[in-house]
Amino acid sequence: MPERIAATELNSLVSLLQADGYRVIAPTIRDGAIVYDEIASAGELPVGWTDDQAPGEYRLRRRDDSAAFGYVVGPHSWKQFLFPAREQLVTLRVRDKQPEWSAVADEGPAYAFVGVRGCDLAAIEIQDTVFTKGPFVDGRYRARRDRCLIIAVNCTEAGDLCFCASMGTGPRADGDYDLRLTEVGDELLVEAASARGRSLMDRLPTQAGGEALQVQADQAITQCGDAMGRSLNVTDLPAKLMGNLEHPRWQDVAERCLSCGNCTMACPTCFCSNITDTSILSGDETARERSWDSCFTADHSTIHGAQFRPDVKSRYQQWLTHKLATWTSQFGTSGCVGCGRCIAWCPVGIDITEEANAIAAGPGHPAPLPEPKQYEARENDGQVPVPVRVASVVRETHDTVTLTLDLPDGYQHGHGQFNMLSLPGVGDVPISVSGSNGQALEHTLRDVGKATGALADLVTGDVLGLRGPFGTAWPIEEAVGRSVVLIAGGIGLAPLRSVLREMIARHDDFPHLRLLYGTRTPNDILFSRELLGWIQNSRVRAHVTVDRGDSSWDGNIGVVTKLIRRKRLPKDGLYFLCGPEIMMHFALAELLADDVPEKNIYVSMERNMKCAVGLCGRCQYGPHFVCKDGPVFRYDQISDIFGKSGF
Amino acid sequence: MTAPGSPNPVTVETFRELPTFEGLTDTQLEAIVGLAHLEEIDVGAPVLSQGGPANDMRVVISGKCRLIVGLAGNRTQHLMTLTRGEVIGWSALLDQATWLASATALKPMTVLVLDGRKLRALCDSDHDIGYRLMRNLFADVAGRLQDTRLQLLDMYSHA
Numbered sequence A: 001m002p003e004r005i006a007a008t009e010l011n012s013l014v015s016l017l018q019a020d021g022y023r024v025i026a027p028t029i030r031d032g033a034i035v036y037d038e039i040a041s042a043g044e045l046p047v048g049w050t051d052d053q054a055p056g057e058y059r060l061r062r063r064d065d066s067a068a069f070g071y072v073v074g075p076h077s078w079k080q081f082l083f084p085a086r087e088q089l090v091t092l093r094v095r096d097k098q099p100e101w102s103a104v105a106d107e108g109p110a111y112a113f114v115g116v117r118g119c120d121l122a123a124i125e126i127q128d129t130v131f132t133k134g135p136f137v138d139g140r141y142r143a144r145r146d147r148c149l150i151i152a153v154n155c156t157e158a159g160d161l162c163f164c165a166s167m168g169t170g171p172r173a174d175g176d177y178d179l180r181l182t183e184v185g186d187e188l189l190v191e192a193a194s195a196r197g198r199s200l201m202d203r204l205p206t207q208a209g210g211e212a213l214q215v216q217a218d219q220a221i222t223q224c225g226d227a228m229g230r231s232l233n234v235t236d237l238p239a240k241l242m243g244n245l246e247h248p249r250w251q252d253v254a255e256r257c258l259s260c261g262n263c264t265m266a267c268p269t270c271f272c273s274n275i276t277d278t279s280i281l282s283g284d285e286t287a288r289e290r291s292w293d294s295c296f297t298a299d300h301s302t303i304h305g306a307q308f309r310p311d312v313k314s315r316y317q318q319w320l321t322h323k324l325a326t327w328t329s330q331f332g333t334s335g336c337v338g339c340g341r342c343i344a345w346c347p348v349g350i351d352i353t354e355e356a357n358a359i360a361a362g363p364g365h366p367a368p369l370p371e372p373k374q375y376e377a378r379e380n381d382g383q384v385p386v387p388v389r390v391a392s393v394v395r396e397t398h399d400t401v402t403l404t405l406d407l408p409d410g411y412q413h414g415h416g417q418f419n420m421l422s423l424p425g426v427g428d429v430p431i432s433v434s435g436s437n438g439q440a441l442e443h444t445l446r447d448v449g450k451a452t453g454a455l456a457d458l459v460t461g462d463v464l465g466l467r468g469p470f471g472t473a474w475p476i477e478e479a480v481g482r483s484v485v486l487i488a489g490g491i492g493l494a495p496l497r498s499v500l501r502e503m504i505a506r507h508d509d510f511p512h513l514r515l516l517y518g519t520r521t522p523n524d525i526l527f528s529r530e531l532l533g534w535i536q537n538s539r540v541r542a543h544v545t546v547d548r549g550d551s552s553w554d555g556n557i558g559v560v561t562k563l564i565r566r567k568r569l570p571k572d573g574l575y576f577l578c579g580p581e582i583m584m585h586f587a588l589a590e591l592l593a594d595d596v597p598e599k600n601i602y603v604s605m606e607r608n609m610k611c612a613v614g615l616c617g618r619c620q621y622g623p624h625f626v627c628k629d630g631p632v633f634r635y636d637q638i639s640d641i642f643g644k645s646g647f
Numbered sequence B: 001m002t003a004p005g006s007p008n009p010v011t012v013e014t015f016r017e018l019p020t021f022e023g024l025t026d027t028q029l030e031a032i033v034g035l036a037h038l039e040e041i042d043v044g045a046p047v048l049s050q051g052g053p054a055n056d057m058r059v060v061i062s063g064k065c066r067l068i069v070g071l072a073g074n075r076t077q078h079l080m081t082l083t084r085g086e087v088i089g090w091s092a093l094l095d096q097a098t099w100l101a102s103a104t105a106l107k108p109m110t111v112l113v114l115d116g117r118k119l120r121a122l123c124d125s126d127h128d129i130g131y132r133l134m135r136n137l138f139a140d141v142a143g144r145l146q147d148t149r150l151q152l153l154d155m156y157s158h159a
């Protein structure tokens, strides 16, 4: 039953919350804006203030009444409390040269959020999905979320930039709140939706007669919904946006966009983060820290040798299509809640509704996105490395080594999966498992930069950190009894080696096995002794080619696609491809021209990675995450975006 | 090297499964049989020599050779290796051409040698054969062009 309370009694609510041990966070005025911060009493609420907003503009103004919630949303969102802008995930202590990693426990306060609007309530639920619906679960986020109490507020006056009605997130604050308020004149309608909320309501100086006030409140909310400042046509929006990636408007907006990332910082749902190892804290301790990041930074889409979103156009396209389209495939809802923050806080006033409406109305044929995936939630966030000892190091070529590591307790992996290998203070990088047996685990890595360089310098007995295994594996059981062709380029042979070994060992299951391997020069050939064994082994037909040879090389010279063209390859076989994207692109072209069905081809993809567990957003590949949905994809799942610029 | 009329005479069967002759009827192939012969080449022996007159086009029946371009200052560049079904010296289809590269056998080879001048004349007089043959060769040349591009990209230098 709803009840009513005088607006002047708001302080009773704040006091009750404080008495219950909550740190009360609410709207309050600071530096000319309404922000979310701790308040000591209801007197710190922006009573009698409102905000005038327009694209690129935000200004506070006195109201001619003393409404406590007579404004909309400002530059802050609640995410800064649940997903702090900086936080330590893991600490590392080195004792007697032995590194020990441990998770940083979450010991933060219990927050009571007062004044959570419909859009923001929806935003919190969206981040709940991102951080807690698996496969990996951010325990720190979940703990903060479980502790936090939410006092929502229904909106009765929309701002000029609001479009929550279009997004179905407001103005009524529906969802997972404890207590909900609606301000009507100098009274508040109070509704409870949880045991914690009811307990509060029982202790508040409320009065009966809530029903009559409810009628007025409902009217005000409906009017507010009808008077939204902006609207976005969401009908089939994801498919329309994905079908209009060539729309000239992208270039047009790119010429205005400064690529500053303000929209992503102000956005209550953006969750991308960077992870860095910070300097020594005290003597022998280091911390691994997570901080907010944006898809507008160059680093976000850079890997060694490639920058997938080199210009403003592709970065804006990532932002908009992620928010309004691919998010739906990733998490089952739109990533936009219609709060309008990105419009107000964009220094050049770019309006997401205007851009999206214009692009979606373009002539492109709608391109539907895949259905959202469901993940089984695990009980950890996969962030804490375990120390493992280097058992031996084999130098494969001038820049590539194979590290054999002692197998961590209970470790099991699928062929094609990868681990994150860490060195204190250097960071951690994704490296595929290139082989394993009951005692040891092999990784073959090429020294291309800071982390791989440091890993390549390890010697027997050194200790490094390992977390994993992560990602998808080659579909080995699906391949039983069929012809299998492995096509590898360069270091791409590493993740295929472990699957090839397994298939050779299970010869009866894999009687028709081929390896086509291309690399740069004879000196770059990996696993040369083992490769020779494969070439001589009647159970596998292995062919090697190099791009550049000299007179000392009697083998094939030419690119790997030439081998594909030369060998009569089975149409109904399964193909596993791993190598540089450009090599896979041309290899795929040959296979498809030969009528090999897309669903018979698997490719292993590479994108920038930080967390490896689906939480940092770095490895996004259209509707997919390379770390949790890949790296091994069946080609028909990604054929719409493979090789397309901006992905 | 063996001369025309050696133990393995060219027949229509010789052309089977060679992409260059794909789509040609047996009757059309009969017309080509007359201007072709087989050659055996030992390991290390030249298949063709850069700068020489491009009189004949060759198709590898078996074995393997490598294609090398000689550059100024005694330098050489190894371009590619060629095996069964691949064409060596398609410049023989151009008027008055010379070989732009040398080819040396890496494994004992059998090659099908087609007289360039006669082949050109046949294509001129029978456009159906000419079109088919040129189409197949164009596909081969296009594939090589693409391969060359990939080689130039040096795609493994970053991955």
Ligand SMILES: Cc1cc2nc3c(=O)[nH]c(=O)nc-3n(C[C@H](O)[C@H](O)[C@H](O)COP(=O)(O)OP(=O)(O)OC[C@H]3O[C@@H](n4cnc5c(N)ncnc54)[C@H](O)[C@@H]3O)c2cc1C
Residues within 6 Å of the ligand: A302, A303, A304, A418, A427, A428, A429, A430, A431, A432, A433, A444, A445, A446, A447, A448, A449, A450, A451, A452, A453, A491, A494, A495, A605, A606, A607, A608, A609, A610, A631
């Ligand atoms: C699923 C997967 C499997 C991989 N398997 C192997 C393997 O078996 N062997 C191997 O040699 N390499 C592998 N790589 C590539 C390897 O992770 C990068 O070469 C490495 O991250 C480069 O880090 P760096 O610090 O040495 O280089 P820098 O260029 O200094 O990189 C700086 C940072 O950028 C990021 N970054 C750069 N390149 C990549 C990249 N390619 N992928 C993801 N993040 C990147 C990392 O966070 C890195 O710390 C794999 C990549 C992925 C995504």
Ligand code: SF4
Residues within 6 Å of the ligand: A264, A269, A270, A271, A272, A293, A294, A295, A296, A318, A319, A320, A322, A323, A617, A620
């Ligand atoms: S990739 Fe998506 S979540 Fe990450 S910053 Fe960009 S829009 Fe936000």
Ligand code: FES
Residues within 6 Å of the ligand: A608, A609, A610, A611, A612, A613, A614, A615, A616, A617, A618, A619, A620, A625, A626, A627, A628
């Ligand atoms: S989401 Fe962090 S690496 Fe995939």
